[in-house]
Amino acid sequence: MNVGSVNIGSMLRRGILGALLLYLLTPIALTLVYSFAKNWSTLLPDGYTLEAWGKLFGDPIFWQSTGRSLIMAASAVALSIFFLVPTLFAITLYAPKLASLLEFFSLWPFVFPGVILAVGLIQIFSNPPLAISGTPWLLIPAVTVVVMPFAYRAVSNAFESINVRELAEAGRSLGSSDLQILAWVIFPSVLPGVLSGGVLALSAAFGEFSLAQLIVGSAWQTLPYYQYLTNSQDGHRSAAISVLAFGIAWGLGTLALQLGRGSRTVTAV
Amino acid sequence: MTVTMPASATQSSSQPVAITCTALSKFYGGKPAVQDVHLEVKPGELLSLLGPSGCGKTTTLRCVAGFEIPDAGSIHIGAQDVTKVPAENRKVGMVFQNYALFPNLSVAGNVGFGLRVAGWNKQKLEARVGELLEIVGLVGYDKRNVTTLSGGQRQRVALARALAPNPRVLLLDEPLSALDAKIRVELRTELRRLQLTLGVTTLLVTHDQEEAMSMSDRVVVMNQGRIEQIGTPRDLYATPATPFVASFVGEMNTVTLEPVGNSSFKVSGQTVTLPNLEVGRYGVRPEAITLEPNPSQGLRGVVELVTYLGADQQVILRVGGDTWIARVPNDLVFTRGQTVGLEIAAGAWLRLS
Numbered sequence: 001m002n003v004g005s006v007n008i009g010s011m012l013r014r015g016i017l018g019a020l021l022l023y024l025l026t027p028i029a030l031t032l033v034y035s036f037a038k039n040w041s042t043l044l045p046d047g048y049t050l051e052a053w054g055k056l057f058g059d060p061i062f063w064q065s066t067g068r069s070l071i072m073a074a075s076a077v078a079l080s081i082f083f084l085v086p087t088l089f090a091i092t093l094y095a096p097k098l099a100s101l102l103e104f105f106s107l108w109p110f111v112f113p114g115v116i117l118a119v120g121l122i123q124i125f126s127n128p129p130l131a132i133s134g135t136p137w138l139l140i141p142a143v144t145v146v147v148m149p150f151a152y153r154a155v156s157n158a159f160e161s162i163n164v165r166e167l168a169e170a171g172r173s174l175g176s177s178d179l180q181i182l183a184w185v186i187f188p189s190v191l192p193g194v195l196s197g198g199v200l201a202l203s204a205a206f207g208e209f210s211l212a213q214l215i216v217g218s219a220w221q222t223l224p225y226y227q228y229l230t231n232s233q234d235g236h237r238s239a240a241i242s243v244l245a246f247g248i249a250w251g252l253g254t255l256a257l258q259l260g261r262g263s264r265t266v267t268a269v
Numbered sequence: 270m271t272v273t274m275p276a277s278a279t280q281s282s283s284q285p286v287a288i289t290c291t292a293l294s295k296f297y298g299g300k301p302a303v304q305d306v307h308l309e310v311k312p313g314e315l316l317s318l319l320g321p322s323g324c325g326k327t328t329t330l331r332c333v334a335g336f337e338i339p340d341a342g343s344i345h346i347g348a349q350d351v352t353k354v355p356a357e358n359r360k361v362g363m364v365f366q367n368y369a370l371f372p373n374l375s376v377a378g379n380v381g382f383g384l385r386v387a388g389w390n391k392q393k394l395e396a397r398v399g400e401l402l403e404i405v406g407l408v409g410y411d412k413r414n415v416t417t418l419s420g421g422q423r424q425r426v427a428l429a430r431a432l433a434p435n436p437r438v439l440l441l442d443e444p445l446s447a448l449d450a451k452i453r454v455e456l457r458t459e460l461r462r463l464q465l466t467l468g469v470t471t472l473l474v475t476h477d478q479e480e481a482m483s484m485s486d487r488v489v490v491m492n493q494g495r496i497e498q499i500g501t502p503r504d505l506y507a508t509p510a511t512p513f514v515a516s517f518v519g520e521m522n523t524v525t526l527e528p529v530g531n532s533s534f535k536v537s538g539q540t541v542t543l544p545n546l547e548v549g550r551y552g553v554r555p556e557a558i559t560l561e562p563n564p565s566q567g568l569r570g571v572v573e574l575v576t577y578l579g580a581d582q583q584v585i586l587r588v589g590g591d592t593w594i595a596r597v598p599n600d601l602v603f604t605r606g607q608t609v610g611l612e613i614a615a616g617a618w619l620r621l622s
Contacts, residue, residue: 166369169336172356173363174383174434184382188373 028246035240052236056244065226072136072212072222073205076143077198080151083144085190088155089182092164106152109145117142118214134219142211147201154197158190196259199252207245285312285470286347286437288333293342295328302328304494306342310438315464315471317481320491320517327442329491330474334440335359346437362431362469366443368423370415376402376426377411383434401429404463421452428460432467439464439471445480457484478518482506490514512550512621521552522593523621538589541567543618550621555596557617560584562601564610572607586611 035052037045056062091098109117121142126133164186171181209224217225223241231238288310295303303325310316318326331337333344335356343352351359370379381389381398389397402408405425410418415426424444431439444460445453461484464471475481481488482502490497490505490513498510509515512523526534532544570586570593577599584603586593593611603609 162372166365167371170365170369173334173361174386175357176386177357180386185371185373
C-alpha cells in the first residue's frame with residue numbers, strides 16, 4: 001500500500017464523518033438559533049432576543065408539564081425495574097429456558113405502535129369498575145409497558161455482569177431464602193448497572209407523546225404535549241423546548257455513561 | 270502466614286458429624302452424571318472427590334449441598350436424612366471456585382451474612398465476624414469492598430463466610446482452582462491446617478491430584494459417574510485398583526505382559542524374564558525405574574528427551590513401539606539417541622486388574 005492511498009482513505013473517512021456530524025448537528029444548531037431569533041425570513045435572522053426563553057421559563061404551565069413528565073418518566077422506569085428484576089431473578093433461577101421467550105415478549109412494544117396500546121387501554125378503562133382513562137393512573141402503567149424493551153436490556157445486561165445463580169446458591173448455603181438474597185444481594189448489586197441502562201428508558205418515557213396525547217391529552221399535560229400546543233402559537237418557544245429537551249437527553253446520556261463506567265469498575269477485577 | 274486460633278473459635282464448633290451418601294444417582298436428560306455412589310466422610314475427616322471434568326464429583330457435592338436433588342439414593346448428615354431437605358436448611362458451609370462473594374457487601378457484610386440471616390444480634394455478630402477474620406488472617410479488612418481484594422484474599426473471605434454460622438460440614442468446590450500457582454500451594458496448606466484445627470468434616474472437590482493427595486485424609490477417585498477407588502493418598506499411589514486410578518493419580522507407565530514362555534514375557538516388543546509375574550496389565554511408576562548406561566540384559570530403550578527438573582531429571586525413552594517415562598537422579602548425564610537399560614525391581618510392577 002502506498003502513502004497516497006492511505007491519505008485518500010483517511011480523507012474519505014474524515015469527509016464522511018464530517019458530513020454525518022453536519023447532518024446530525026445542523027438541525028439542532030438551527031433550532032437553537034431560531035429560539036433566539038426575532039424574525040427570520042432571509043438568510044440570517046433580523047436580530048436576536050431572549051423573549052421566547054423568557055416566556056417559556058415564565059410560564060407556570062411549562063414547569064408543571066416538565067414536572068409531570070419527570071414524575072411520569074421516573075415512575076414508569078421505577079415500575080419497570082421493580083417488575084423486571086424479580087422476574088429475571090426468578091427466570092434465571094427456576095426456568096432459564098424461558099429467558100429467550102421473555103426477551104421476545106419484551107420487544108413487542110417496539111413492534112406494535114403506541115396507538116394500538118392506547119386505543120385498547122382507553123376502551124377498557126373508560127368505564128367502571130376502573131374508569132381511569134384520562135388520568136396519570138392509566139398513563140404511567142401504559143408508558144411502563146412502552147419503555148419495557150429499554151428497561152429489559154438494562155436489567156438483563158446488569159444480570160449478566162454477576163453470577164446470579166451462584167450468588168443465590170451461596171446465599172442458600174448460608175440459610176437465606178431466595179427472597180432475602182434478592183433483596184439483600186441481587187437488587188443492590190444490579191442497581192448501578194440497571195440505573196445506567198435505565199437512563200435510556202427514562203429518556204424514552206420523558207419524550208413519550210402518542211400515549212400521553214391519546215390517554216390524558218390536556219387533562220394531565222406533559223412536556224411533549226405542552227410543546228405540541230406551543231408549536232401552533234409560538235414557533236420560537238417550541239424551538240426553545242426542543243433545544244432544552246435535547247440538552248436534557250444529552251445530560252442523561254452522559255450520566256448513563258458515567259454510571260456505566262462506575263459500575264464496570266466495581267464489577268471488574 | 271500462620272493460622273491463629275482465638276480460644277472461642279474452637280469452643281463454638283459443635284461435635285463433628287459424618288456425611289453419608291448411599292446409592293446416590295443423578296441423571297441429566299437420561300444420561301447418568303452420578304451412578305450408584307456410596308461414600309462416607311467420617312466425622313472430622315477431609316475427603317476429596319478427585320477426577321477429570323464430567324466425572325460426577327461436582328454433581329455429588331451439589332447433591333450434598335442441596336443444590337441438586339438426587340434421582341436415587343440418600344444423603345445423611347450425621348443422623349439426619351437430608352436427601353429432600355432444602356439447601357437453606359442443611360446447615361452446610363460451602364466455598365465456590367469463583368468465590369461467589371456478594372459484590373454489594375463489605376468483607377464483614379459477607380462474613381456476617383449467614384449470621385444476619387439467622388437473626389444474630391449486632392454485638393454477637395460483630396464479635397463472631399472479628400473472630401473469623403482473625404482465623405483467616407484478614408484482621409482490619411472488615412470495611413473493605415470485596416471487589417478490591419486479591420483472589421487469595423477473596424477465597425479467605427469466602428471460607429470465613431462459610432464457617433461463620435458454625436456449619437455441620439464444610440463443602441469445598443474446587444476452592445483453589447481460580448488462584449495463581451504460588452497462592453494455591455500456600456492456601457492449600459493453610460486450609461488443611463485450619464480444617465484439622467477446627468475438626469470440621471470436609472468434602473473437597475478437585476481435579477488436581479496433587480491438591481487431593483496433599484490435603485486429604487482419604488481420596489475418592491471418580492470416573493464417568495462412578496467411584497473407581499477410595500483410599501488414603503498413600504494407598505492410591507502405591508496400590509491403584511484400576512488402570513484409570515493408576516494413570517490419573519501420579520504418572521504411570523502402563524504395559525501389557527504377553528506370554529512367551531516360562532517366566533518370560535513380551536513387553537514393549539522385547540522379551541524379558543520376569544519371575545513371579547503373570548500375564549496382564551501392569552503399571553510402573555517413573556521413579557521406580559533405574560537407567561543403566563551399559564545394559565547387559567532386560568529392557569532396553571533409546572533416550573528421546575531429557576528434561577532437567579532441578580531435584581531430578583525426567584527421561585523419555587522409546588522402548589520398542591512404546592514410550593516410557595523414567596524419573597532418575599541427576600548424577601548421570603544421558604544424551605539423546607543413547608541406548609540404556611531399564612531396571613525395574615520386581616515389587617515395582619503394579620498389577621492393574
